[in-house]
Amino acid sequence: MAVRIYSDSLFLTDELDRMKKVAIQGYRGCFHEQASREFYSEMGEDIRIVECPTFESLFKAMEDGAADAAVMAIENTISGGLIPNFELLRSYPFRIKGEVYIRIEQNLMALPGQRIEDIRQVRTHYMAINQTRKFFEENCPWITVVEHEDTAKAAIEIATEGLMGVGAVASSLAAEQNGLQILAPGIETYKQNFTRFLILDDSLTVPKSRIDKATLCFTLPHKPGSLAQILTILSFYDMNLTRIQSLPIPGHEWQYFFYADIKFSTYARYRQALKAARPLMKDLNVLGEYKSAQ
Incomplete structure (x- = not known):
């Protein structure tokens, strides 16, 4: 299992050590990170993100002590439930301690100084392709959309490799973290597109008076x-x-x-x-x- 831990470099080493390590499926800047930061910021906690390649490796990271908690998508208002994740919940002992809903806003981004007319290829996850196909067909048919393993990773590659003429479709967080310019915000076809994420964190105690x-x-x-x-x-x-x-x-x-x-x-x-x-x-x-x- 390969996991990677990262956080903002502004924190000192001892501060980083005290931060809760939260496992997500995907790469920095993905919607899983957005959900994680939204939930824990409301609780006043700084977190470190543990990147996991699969949903099962997310559970393994907690099991092995590489992560203290996890945030996992379970269903989407358009594509429905993530069926294998129900089985993972049953198979591992970690309990659900909360949930968060994130509106999925897909953004076309690229290295700064370019226009949409300069983009010839866009890389993104197949679900993002399905959610934005209408935008590309109607507004920029010259762009070839290529399937990628992860929305955020596509943005990371464009930034680290300095790819001009190549765009990504990902979250605004991915654009911010990688210094990319959003050329077209909110290009998803259905605006009422939400994903529900579960919080798996045994350190949290939810008072019975708040459980509903x-x-x-x-x-x-x-x-x-x-x-x-x-x-x-x-x-x-x-x-x-x-x-x-x-x-x-x-x-x-x-x-x-x-x-x-x-x-x-x-x-x-x-x-x-x-x-x-x-x-x-x-x-x-x-x-x-x-x-x-x-």
Whole structure:
């Protein structure tokens, strides 16, 4: 597993050592870093970013002590849920302690002193290509858009290699960190494009009075009506089911893990709902209890 730790060089060594190391999937300047800094800045904490190449290596970094916490994308309002990440949440012992929503604003950027007319190639992640295809087709058809492994890494390469005539589509944070000029801001087709990120940080203690959301993983007996019974109980106790996802259980034909996000007004009422539903479940794993984000 290859991870890289970095932070702003303005801090002294002892200050860096005291900073919380937060693992993200991707490279500096990516939306994962943006989400991390937004969440922890509200808590008054300075952080160091631990770059991880994959989502599983993010969990491994915490497991090995290379990171103290992690911020991980779990779903997007356009592309839906990141299905493999649900399995990672179930497979590792780290609990969800918070969440943050980031509006995904894609920006066309390049080295300073250039115009859009000077750009012949743009590099970015395939999801960013899908989100900005209309802009390039309608406004600059002379640009060839090339798929890249990471939006932020494309920006880093342009800056470090001094690539003229080449642009990247990435976050404004990537442009700021790499000294790139934004030639066209907000070029995504759908403006209401948000990604939800989960905070995995065992050092955080969320008071029960503030907890209003939980993420559960459970299995059910393989018989008709088992899921309907659970949903009826949740409804009776005024639980708001905001998401449910089913994934097959390997080796058990037509049986599933159910991942559910529920919101509630009082923690006591939520615990009553779990107590009533638990006898109807084969297994229940509470992946996190936390304060929901707006």
